[in-house]
Amino acid sequence: MNFSILDSEESKNIAVVHKTNQGYSGKDLWKLKQERPELFGVAAAQNGKPAPPGFEQLREMPGWMYHRDKALYFQRESGLLYCRDPATNELYELHQGEDYGSTLTVRGDAAAVAAKGQASRNVIINDLHRAAASMKLDFSHHDSPAAMFAVYDAASNSEHTEAAAKGLHMQLLPRLAAFRGRWQNDRLQGALSEAIEHLRQELGETGGIPLAVALLLGGRLTMAATGGAVCMIFGQVGQSDGNVDNLEVVGADSEATTHCAVLEDSHLGALLTVQGVRSSGLSANRMRALARAHTMADRPRAGCVSLLEEAQKAGGAPPLVAAAVRFSWSKGSQPKKPKTDTTKVRCRHLLLRHVGCQAPLGDRRKKPTRSAGEAELEMLRILPQIAHGGAGAFTAKCKEVSECDTAMKSGDLAGDLGWLDKDVAKNRKVPAPVVRAAFLLAVGQVSDLVSSERGIHLILRTA
Structure with a gap:
């Protein structure tokens, strides 16, 4: 995008503003703005739309204005807001996150079984917008509901499990906040992979950190898994593996396996667990069934306890951990009524x-x-x-x-x-x-x- 210096006509207008204001009070300047708004380039710029408060005219970019505190650009002709990508120096359109709360609500919980000296971990962040605000990050460009569910396997290396559980979202949220445009699926997968890889390097882990994570942003669920952990979506009873409503992401040794799924009302929940549960011999269908039985009654923690109990009976050795998530869908466009609106x-x-x-x-x-x-x-x-x-x-x-x-x-x-x-x-x-x-x-x-x-x-x- 090429930009030229202000043309002579705009230069004359600016000169008129300065000359007209000489010797006059602020009140007269206010009157001048009412009578000749085109001289100020704010409220009713030539051939453009009114700018939001706080924007200033950019002399080097005719037709554009800039808000210094928010690092936003305003294009007068279209009335749209833009951000500048620090990596490419290009402008991209600011995206305002959509709220899917009228059709989709989520709730997740987890359970774990420890071994002597080893304890796998889970992290559940039900509101990423609030978490980002606590880190002073702008998250308004991401859809709602926004949540993160993760499990961390301590079976191979318990030393780094606690640090990984505390560190992954600290790596991920700044990446999600940095780009304020519309996120495509591949960009979400890339951000999740980069956060996992950077965490691995930070901890000095050579063999990778076994984990499974599910990132929910509005109507999309981005899944990642490493080290034999698994993240799976489940639908109705009777659906088989490979069905579109029974997606499954299984982690490789170190590099993250990722997938971004657009959720539909046939997707009822998600399950995250680790290699120890998978190696017990329980099939993916059986794991889904155990989680589904309780999760569909809004009891995800009970579903995880049930799964881990059966995995141990089948030979799975602690430490074990599982997290389950319930997707609740509301038909139509009316907001879902809360279970209680009383105090x-x-x-x-x-x-x-x-x-x-x-x-x-x-x-x-x-x-x-x-x-x-x-x-x-x-x-x-x-x-x-x-x-x-x-x-x-x-x-x-x-x-x-x-x-x-x-x-x-x-x-x-x-x-x-x-x-x-x-x-x-x-x-x-x-x-x-x-x-x-x-x-x-x-x-x-x-x-x-x-x-x-x-x-x-x-x-x-x-x-």
Whole structure:
């Protein structure tokens, strides 16, 4: 794109502005802007559209204006905003991200089984726009919802697993923020591959970092996997491997395998797991089925616990980790109604304590001996008994097995937490994860497995 110096006519206009303003107050200059806006090139420039506030005329680029703080260009003729690519020095059109929230919502969770001295990790970022803002990055050009789900395998080299889990999104988000135009599929795959490779080099890892990651931006899911990890999408029951709704990305030894999928309402969820689960002998169809059974009921963590339990039974050796994601689609153009729009809900819960949880002050009960994983497995077996039995079944099971203080309440109030406020700080006796999970539920719905400092919970919203 070639640009010339201002022509003589524009130079005369600028001279007129300076000459006219000599000896006049700001008020008269304001009047002049109203009467002769073409002299100022802002509100109604010649043969152009009004510029947004904060833009200044570029003398070296006739017809263009520039906002210094936002590093944006405005073309008067088209009324469009542009950015400059630092790599090529070319201008490209600024893209404003679209919001798919009226048709698509997502929720993900994960579970892990540790081995002695080894613990695989997971990272779930449900709102990348908020994460980018915390890093002072502009993310407005990316679609919503925006989320990242990842698992990191510690089986081959546990030393770098923690650093990788903390570092990948720190590598990825600046790359996604740097280009503010419309992202094509290959550019998304490239950014994810570059972030993984740069992280590998930064950690000095020669053999690669075994991981699987799924990046959701609006209606697209970009997947990457290395070191035998896998990221797969699942659709309806009965669909076979190779079906368009059952995509699968399996990682090679070190270089990332990537794929960008445009999601449709037949895509119901995604599963990420590691080589140890795959090598147990479970087929891709079986892994999908185990995850799907719970994830479709909005219980992705229970789906992961179920998958890891069966993988161990089949011979998969810890450390293991899995993450599951639920895609919820709303038909039509109307926004999906929230499960609750109130500031208070009423719930009951079941609680199983474990060795790592905290006991309330003054609690004289015998300390638990089960691990957190064992508590989750026990809850997984309880879940089918109460999932569809309503408040009566929930209350009966609470009196039978729950280790919470409220289990001893009389009548049908066993496990009753009372009314919870949406402001977590106002519920002093109820752990924050329990409150947050409660507000995701519809009346009569049983929650996913919820972990807090008190132990593992199941929650029933009653009002």
